[in-house]
Amino acid sequence: MKDKKDIRVQKIMNKKLTGQLLSAPYLLWSLIFILVPLGMVFYYGLTDKTGIFTIENVTAIMSAEHAKALWLSIGLSLVSTFICFLLAYPLAMILANMNVNQHSFIVLIFILPMWMNFLLRTLAWQTLLEKTGVINIILQFFHLPALNIINTPAAIILGMVYNFLPFMVLPIYNSLVKIDPNVVNAARDLGANVIQTFFKIIFPLTVPGVISGITMVFVPALTTFVISKLLGGSKILLIGNVIEEEFTQAGNWHLGSGLSIVLMVFIIFNMIISAVFDKNGEGNML
């Protein structure tokens, strides 16, 4: 009896060992490309040029210029996330209510731009929005006033919403299609009208998807420097641009890393919120 148990334990151990061996390439990968760079960020962020420990690089976020960039980033990301949510929820509902043939086609159309390079898509918007760009030429043709939003926060928000919208739609769509149609029928059966059914049943059941969507839009929006660079000109600095400049132009890796640590705190905070709500992994489809 005891022998049998031992063999079983041995078998389980073997299984575990095989599993560990198979995950070795991935672990090696994350070690080299995630953990080591992360360690370096912390090392540079918490030392000065002579290699002595300091928190000055982190506290540098308090300086007027950096704080302004951080608040602007947070502000624009929040607005973009909110707009994404407003656009994505109805869209996801329409998708979820379609029959299978229609919806795979629509989903394809919707996901198609995501296969194109992110940089190219943003560059395309630059061309569209320029003072003499395609949109203005069309507006001029119809004798309508020109649209001058390039190099303004509005253009950045447009770029963020455009690029990150699918990341909001898909988790919400995922949680919508998981709802048993009879659950909705049950609410109606028990006397709820269409609006009550939405607010008491459908929306609460999609909260995990919404939280996932918020995280997946807010985090990249907060850290982007490409969208702000291409659509905001060089006038509007987001925290991502500040960090990028410290690395590429000022060559001050210590300050850049210090500011990155601050940004990381925000992101981790967001991730924790998301993990608490999204226990079923609505966002895992991406």
Next chain:
Amino acid sequence: MQKELISLIDISKSFDGELVLDELNLSIHENEFLTLLGPSGCGKTTTLRILGGFVTPDKGRVVFDGQDITSLPPNRRQLNTVFQKYALFTHMNIAENIAFGLKIKNKPQSYIDDKIKYALKLVNLEGYEKRMPDSLSGGQQQRIAIARAIVNEPKVLLLDEPLGALDLKLRQDMQYELIRLKNELGITFIYVTHDQEEALTMSDTIVVMNQGYIQQIGTPETIYNEPENAFVADFIGDSNIIDSLMIEDKLVSVLGAKFACVDTGFGTNKPVDVVIRPEDVELVKPEEGTIQGVVSHLIFKGVHYEMEVMANGFEWLVHSTQMFPVGTEVGIRVNPFNIQIMNKPESEDEEAAAIEG
């Protein structure tokens, strides 16, 4: 008979060009346990969904308590549904689930609390208020679904194969539970199932459906003992359905042998279908039987032996507590009361329905 509560009048419905219900007419009475029984795709669930208001019929009317409710949305109908797979609200605890309908109707909190207590007691789940639906077993979730529906004091409870997802033992327990509930509440139950045993156990009235048509309406006894056509005979329990000739009143020729029966009014020398239940076939010594045959199969079923007897070119299904080994020559005898004569299907539709079923 109690007062008529619901009438379905000339209801037709098709999905994607496929006719699911064809001019269906049905009356449902107060305090009745009515079961819609049939194979999948027979239209029973569609009928229930039309009653609940989730499907609008293409044609026909639904009259409830004298009022036409055909186009009334589900939230304004005085009936509640217990759905297949329970359909509980997983983001609410049990008490909130049960209270849902009452809160929508703005009932006072003290009333709601009393109702929750009462309903949980009725389904034998006292003290479960704070539990979440996911932490309950299938049978418990089904009871909560029933509790959630009945606190609204509906006049009619619709049940859509509510026991389908439960295992056999639990299903049998729940059948008794449902009968008890119905008697305690004194309301109408409309029950959908494809399980003939469930239907026979619980119902006051069974409506046998096939391919969008009602095949027979009757008490469980009538449906079992006097099936009106071959489909019903075949669907409800096992049976021997044999092409026969009605020689005259009370005498029928089955496979060339003359059997006495009790049916009259079929005319003389008229082709009919004869139904004989396997438990009604008596096996006796060859010389004592009306016809003679040889046992070709034998299976032990627990309560009885199931045998097949080849006699005059027909394989007779026989249930008996007496065992006859394969190869035994036996005689077949049937009590005249146990021979059920049915008219041959007249229309092609009925014929098709009977064969495919």
